[in-house]
Amino acid sequence: MIDLELIEQCRGGNFTNFRKLVELTSPFVFSVALRMLGNEDQARDVVQETLVTIWQKLEKIKTAEVYKTWIYRIVVNKCYDNMRRVKRNPEFNANEATWTMISNTVSQVPSAELENREISEIITVLTQKLSSKQKAVFVLSDLEGMTNDEISEITGLSKTAVKANLYHARKSISEKVEKYL
Amino acid sequence: MNQENEKYNKVINILKNSKPRLESTEDIQNEVIKRITSIHPFVSAFTGFLDFLFSWVYIGWVRRSLIAASVALVAIFVYQQGVILKRIDFLSRQTIVIGKENISDQTDQVEKILMNYKNEVRKLPLRTVTISEKQMNELIESVNELQLKYKDLEKLIEDDPEIKKLIEKKLNEINRTKI
Numbered sequence: 001m002i003d004l005e006l007i008e009q010c011r012g013g014n015f016t017n018f019r020k021l022v023e024l025t026s027p028f029v030f031s032v033a034l035r036m037l038g039n040e041d042q043a044r045d046v047v048q049e050t051l052v053t054i055w056q057k058l059e060k061i062k063t064a065e066v067y068k069t070w071i072y073r074i075v076v077n078k079c080y081d082n083m084r085r086v087k088r089n090p091e092f093n094a095n096e097a098t099w100t101m102i103s104n105t106v107s108q109v110p111s112a113e114l115e116n117r118e119i120s121e122i123i124t125v126l127t128q129k130l131s132s133k134q135k136a137v138f139v140l141s142d143l144e145g146m147t148n149d150e151i152s153e154i155t156g157l158s159k160t161a162v163k164a165n166l167y168h169a170r171k172s173i174s175e176k177v178e179k180y181l
Numbered sequence: 182m183n184q185e186n187e188k189y190n191k192v193i194n195i196l197k198n199s200k201p202r203l204e205s206t207e208d209i210q211n212e213v214i215k216r217i218t219s220i221h222p223f224v225s226a227f228t229g230f231l232d233f234l235f236s237w238v239y240i241g242w243v244r245r246s247l248i249a250a251s252v253a254l255v256a257i258f259v260y261q262q263g264v265i266l267k268r269i270d271f272l273s274r275q276t277i278v279i280g281k282e283n284i285s286d287q288t289d290q291v292e293k294i295l296m297n298y299k300n301e302v303r304k305l306p307l308r309t310v311t312i313s314e315k316q317m318n319e320l321i322e323s324v325n326e327l328q329l330k331y332k333d334l335e336k337l338i339e340d341d342p343e344i345k346k347l348i349e350k351k352l353n354e355i356n357r358t359k360i
Contacts, residue, residue, distance in 0.1 A: 014217055015214055018214070018217075019210050019214070022206070022209070022210050023206060023210070025211060026203055026206055026210075027200075027203050027206075030201055030203040031200055031203075032200045034201040035196075035201065040245050043201070044203075044209065047203070047209060048209060048212055048213055048216065051209070051213040052216050052217060055213070055217050056228070056229065057229075057232065079239065080240070080241060081241045083343070084241065084242070086262055113198065113200075114195065114196070114199035116202060118183050118199075119196065119201055122192070122196060123196065126192070128280060141293050142193050142197070143193070143196055146198070170189070171190075173189065174188075174189045177188045177189050177192050178188060178189075179191065181188055
């Protein structure tokens with residue numbers, strides 16, 4: 001649990017406490033980054049960049065309650081930057097074999113835990129046609145379980161825009177699921 | 182439609198329940214600490230200042246554009262200030278003349294004439310005549326001194342009728358020669 005005391009100690013330049021903060025923060029930062037980017041290496045880079053930014057801007061945090069929202073905002077923005085950077089790369093096109101593999105993975109594991117590689121592949125294929133905003137809203141809402149208010153605060157979008165982006169994202173993913181799985 | 186939803190929910194549930202696992206967190210910790218300690222304080226302060234100004238902009242390219250625009254505006258402002266100061270400095274070295282009257286409080290006629298002369302000189306190309314303020318003051322002083330001596334001479338001539346007569350005679354001769 002991240003408390004204000006730990007944040008205060010980190011503000012004082014204490015690296016030992018910062019290590020503890022990194023330990024507590026990096027798992028959910030990695031979770032959001034991997035789900036948004038669908039690439040483990042890029043997600044690890046985003047985790048590093050986010051943690052460096054957290055260290056630099058730690059004095060902005062006034063209460064422990066806003067800490068998580070604040071970090072989500074940083075990681076989402078870092079993911080946006082990353083998506084823009086790698087946009088020029090050739091788009092990943094899922095072929096028949098990929099869909100079969102995904103279908104098998106999904107059907108074989110009814111209630112559980114996929115590997116990072118499998119999560120990356122499924123998310124990449126499903127969210128391939130989504131814009132970065134739609135992807136962020138989908139990940140935060142359906143995978144991270146956040147409310148529209150929280151998503152609005154994190155992404156800077158209005159609640160109406162959040163709803164609209166979520167609707168389009170769900171529709172697009174739903175169509176793919178129906179068509180290929 | 183229900184079947185479609187069912188499939189969608191199934192896939193989403195699997196993805197939701199499968200939390201991505203971050204391995205070798207120790208490496209990430211070390212890398213982050215390394216990066217933090219290598220950041221130069223000046224760079225950190227500068228980026229901190231930019232963040233303070235533009236942290237309200239969430240979109241990366243908009244933020245970068247705003248930073249670039251503001252830097253350009255500041256550069257233009259500084260350049261303009263430089264030009265204006267240079268111009269003010271140049272103008273402050275000029276004597277302001279309204280019509281034929283010099284606004285200088287020096288009442289001496291010779292000084293007025295000399296100041297007008299100085300202004301006339303300024304109209305000439307810079308390479309033709311160059312005279313400093315010090316030289317001009319020396320010139321004014323020497324002219325004043327000359328004028329005093331001239332007055333003394335006039336008085337001397339007035340006092341002595343013979344010299345006056347002689348000078349008048351000489352002047353008449355000169356005038357005649359000229360004609």
